[in-house]
Amino acid sequence: GAVVSQHPSRVICKSGTSVKIECRSLDFQATTMFWYRQFPKQSLMLMATSNEGSKATYEQGVEKDKFLINHASLTLSTLTVTSAHPEDSSFYICSAGKGRHEQFFGPGTRLTVL
Amino acid sequence: EDKVVQSPLSLVVHEGDTVTLNCSYEVTNFRSLLWYKQEKKAPTFLFMLTSSGIEKKSGRLSSILDKKELFSILNITATQTGDSAVYLCRNYGQNFVFGPGTRLSVLP
Numbered sequence: 001g002a003v004v005s006q007h008p009s010r011v012i013c014k015s016g017t018s019v020k021i022e023c024r025s026l027d028f029q030a031t032t033m034f035w036y037r038q039f040p041k042q043s044l045m046l047m048a049t050s051n052e053g054s055k056a057t058y059e060q061g062v063e064k065d066k067f068l069i070n071h072a073s074l075t076l077s078t079l080t081v082t083s084a085h086p087e088d089s090s091f092y093i094c095s096a097g098k099g100r101h102e103q104f105f106g107p108g109t110r111l112t113v114l
Numbered sequence: 115e116d117k118v119v120q121s122p123l124s125l126v127v128h129e130g131d132t133v134t135l136n137c138s139y140e141v142t143n144f145r146s147l148l149w150y151k152q153e154k155k156a157p158t159f160l161f162m163l164t165s166s167g168i169e170k171k172s173g174r175l176s177s178i179l180d181k182k183e184l185f186s187i188l189n190i191t192a193t194q195t196g197d198s199a200v201y202l203c204r205n206y207g208q209n210f211v212f213g214p215g216t217r218l219s220v221l222p
Contacts, residue, residue, distance in 0.1 A: 044150070046155040107209050
């Protein structure tokens, strides 16, 4: 159990367009989902914490109007990168919380903005 | 399908103990294996391993990869309470795949 999927796994888009990334917990209900961005040298940065039915909590320095997060159900959270620019190109990873101290990671979505 | 398995899933030790965390994997087109430490926010990158048999070391932490047997271990010597965290193994092949993590608790 405890499988988290992301869709798409890879996306290429033109500058100025918006891209939606889905994160699903396949076999459990996740009250909390987390969104991360990967930086060079494999480091991960927490972007926001998403709670089902309420607004996401963004980390300092993350633009909430640019990275829209919707946690519509206990198994789905979406991250929309609005008006994407080349500097938004990155690997975006979600994780889903099964319990208070359990977190399971998705495989990530590679975004390339041309 | 790429897969990463970690063991044990949970471990409780006392300060000063040495621990060995295991990560085994099945992956298509293996490129690297990464270890992270997660405490509060984002996982902190520890090591990236690409070659078999070459130990990577950082302070009391060390890690080694066996590409023939498809596993890696993370060693922590002289553990401290600050080592308490979830340690994640992540494989990079055709895709990135995280393992479920090992929750390490170090008691004073």
